[in-house]
Amino acid sequence: MNILMALSQLEVTGAEVYGVTLADELINRGNKIMIVSDTLTKKCKAEYIKLEFNKRGLGNRINQVKTLLKIIRENNIQVVHAHSRASSWSSAIACKIAGIPLVTSTHGRQPVHLSRKVFKAFGDLTIPVCENIQTHLVNDLGVNPNKSVVLRNPIDTSLYSFEAKEDKKEKKIISIIGRLSGPKGDVAYSLLEVLSAIDNLHIRIIGGKDIPEKFIKFKNLENIEFLGYVNDVPNKIKESDIIIGAGRVAVEAILSGCPVIAVGEAKYIGCITPNNLSEGLKSNFGDIDFSEQIIIDSKTLTSDIETALNLTNENLLNLREMTTDEFDLYKIVDKIEKIYSKTYVEKKKYEIPVIMYHRVVNDESEAGVHGTYITAKKFDEHMRFLKENGYETITFKELKKLNWRNRFNREKKLIMLTFDDGYE
Template identity: 25%
Template sequence: MLQVLPALVTGGVERGTVDTAKALVRAGWKAYVASAGGPMVRELERAGAVHVTLPMASKNPLQIWRNVEKLEELIRTLPVDLVHVRSRAPAWSARAAARRCHVPFVTTFHNAYKAHNWFKRFWAGPMARADHVVAISNFVAEHAHRRFGVPESLITVIPRGTDLNWFDPSRVYPDRIAKLAKEWRLVDGLPVILLPGRLTRWKGHAVLLRALDILARRRGRQDFTAVLLGDNQGRNAYQAELEELIARYDLKTSVRLPGGAKDMPAAYMLADVVVSASIEPEGFGRIAVEAQAMGKPVIATDHGGARETVLPGDTGWLVPPGDAEKLAEALEAALALTPQRRLQIAALARAHVQRRFTVDGMTDGYLKVYTDLLFPQRG
């Protein structure tokens, strides 16, 4: 079994790849991963999978063509019985190599890939021309069918899985929380509003800042701390825009931009409410699921995968994308929750994730797809 992706850096695609490889090894399969490498290679190899370093992140047509030959050689010599690709650029090479070797070819739509012009549809084309397509949400599945013409019979929805051993409130010790609280310069007694996510415009940071301004004016005070948690990944101009908005709204004492954080469970533990303010629909919405696993109420935008991960009225709120007024109303409601209601939400939220969004559930789904393709007579 060969999984192919651009690189093994930190992210939802990479996390799913490594978790699937671990499950394959436990089930007695030989698990191979081809990518340009990255910090998660070590974890992959510790689990017993084999990593092959190839320039799979390249979008250069010449390199893509060269990768076909390299992958074909891998498939024939290892040998490989099935190829699973998780991104558009390497899909061109992986599909061609799989077809040459007459092995099943599986793709995962990790997002609702853009298809508003011919080139976008062309670029994502190999992802749709597979023996089976996995979608990470019903929203993505519908998009793959409607915009890329993938037959519904060839689509399986497998939501991303969350590691409930890592995202477990009972396993986050006080020293981890205290360390992060000091780094963020939190003020004792003030509730914390957390928006995790890299600093990029579509994540909706500006919408949250407008909502915080509205909230502060309604309450007549800034009795909260908001943390915009994420690296700017070189988007210095965008971060400067956010800092200008913070100054314009006179929120300097109430908003933190600490960069990224490695200890996300501790970050969630510090939050009184977690916000996902994306102005474009997300294919899944990992932040909302992780926050709920930690027992935190969530406010997310009412589109994309969030409609499938948040239970309005039970585990959080859904608000119209880009609507700062509605977001401010939801923030006010979240900050007004009683301790008893918070405990109820925490229990409902974690149970919701345990039912639908576990790593085991995800990997079981993938193994079933692989097995059904390789051994159709068993069905």
């Protein structure tokens, strides 16, 4: 299929990693993928076109819709998959005009106001990455529960090798991974206020282009290191004794065998163990919840650090196995491909036709009592019609060999002929 991914971002986000990971795997499966976004920091096999969704004035919105329509028409795009509010707004209008389906992924909590309730822009189907987001969409924005399905961030779990813990370092490395702007920045600041006073810890802050002014007081402390944005996050995770983060960061750490203290912009969960993993999954490890505020106190955090350092390799391996099952790239992409196909068929009312015959008889004297027959003369007329109108017959085995994703290729008029009830 021909799929357009739409993102809106000014710095690297979990949504971008999600989109790029999904795009590369879809390309591996024979799909054609294009990406439109303000920026694209991650390497990707897909063709990238710059489109500044973060410019939200009316004139900008109109130009975005025009550009999207041009891309859709010139590249025979069959499905648009948007990964942010800004991109989904413009994509919803473009898809409506073009008559193609829009699928959205919802990565975080959405603003609740009248315009959002009236013009939801969640497309034909939305994919929230955790259960709390789905609850929020249904309860607060009136999204039809039948128009959403929870699928977690697709991750190639084979890229993260489990490494058994070795308790050799006297000074433990705790890495806080995430942006320093917005609510995540507020959480990072609260964490540093507590952690900076704990002995025998080396604190790494990973993420964010610049250091906000309020963090300057921590910069000159001997036990705190600001690394900024880094490309080799998996290696930084392996170097750490504990990871503090939410969302994809928490998942990557668990897969690598590193203890995780889950805290996001919405909830403090604490040290993840096999017993509270489900709570972590539900809130995307603290990023989505309905709590009024996050409380990070010294006593709780210190206790969670001790719990994390005391997790056994058996505990950590069990966590990895449970997490792998939830985030497996290939299982999730299988489901997303089926969503693309289903929404396209429902929107375009187009699929390979299947004609179900029963018996072919010479004349009606051979008809039998059930009437499930066609005469050889009429059957010949059918076959001539199909041939003269450019139809090509295909079997299920041939379709699998052809690559079933190509069944929507308008250059071929595929059709299946079946004969039911075992008639030869």
